[in-house]
Amino acid sequence: MKLIVIFGPPAVGKMSVGAELASRTGLLLFHNHVAIEPALKLFPFGSLPFIRLVRTFMNQVFHEVAQSDSPGMIYTLLWNLSDERDKQYIDEVTSLFRSHGADVFYVELFSPLEVRLERNRSEERLREKPSKRDLEASEQRLLANERHRLNSDGDLFYPEQHWRIDNSEQSAQEAAEQVIRRFQMGRTENS
Numbered sequence: 001m002k003l004i005v006i007f008g009p010p011a012v013g014k015m016s017v018g019a020e021l022a023s024r025t026g027l028l029l030f031h032n033h034v035a036i037e038p039a040l041k042l043f044p045f046g047s048l049p050f051i052r053l054v055r056t057f058m059n060q061v062f063h064e065v066a067q068s069d070s071p072g073m074i075y076t077l078l079w080n081l082s083d084e085r086d087k088q089y090i091d092e093v094t095s096l097f098r099s100h101g102a103d104v105f106y107v108e109l110f111s112p113l114e115v116r117l118e119r120n121r122s123e124e125r126l127r128e129k130p131s132k133r134d135l136e137a138s139e140q141r142l143l144a145n146e147r148h149r150l151n152s153d154g155d156l157f158y159p160e161q162h163w164r165i166d167n168s169e170q171s172a173q174e175a176a177e178q179v180i181r182r183f184q185m186g187r188t189e190n191s
Contacts, residue, residue, distance in 0.1 A: 015029075031075075080149060
């Protein structure tokens with residue numbers, strides 16, 4: 001079993017690379033908006049009920065997958081590398097999967113702001129993430145996140161399992177192929 005954690009700033013391509021990686025490896029894709037979008041229909045973003053609902057759903061999914069006979073999961077998220085609570089949460093998810101024998105890898109995507117602003121309007125993103133369809137609000141949230149440390153300088157806490165990809169001019173397919181090669185991931189019979 002494998003857990004691939006794909007992180008980076010908003011609109012960098014986490015979901016697109018994750019989807020391509022899932023189609024090539026047979027791993028399940030769990031991008032964070034699978035939990036966020038339903039919770040937004042009930043509670044405001046960032047409110048305590050919203051956070052509890054999203055975390056509860058995510059944690060249940062992680063437990064079910066880790067205990068299953070699945071080949072593993074790709075999890076995408078926005079990770080504030082300066083926030084100890086974010087690292088603690090990733091450590092908990094990592095520990096859960098490792099306790100079930102999974103290999104864990106961290107894929108960091110980065111692209112300049114102008115590339116991400118353009119990707120923020122992509123058809124795939126808007127289709128999969130309804131909360132992003134208000135483009136003005138979505139762009140403001142993207143810009144507000146620039147104050148956080150969402151990319152490393154190659155100094156991630158887990159250097160052996162970390163792969164940093166500048167996907168500014170790469171397709172999701174090319175980035176996924178890099179991940180497959182870097183972590184020597186075989187393709188499943190279904191991929």
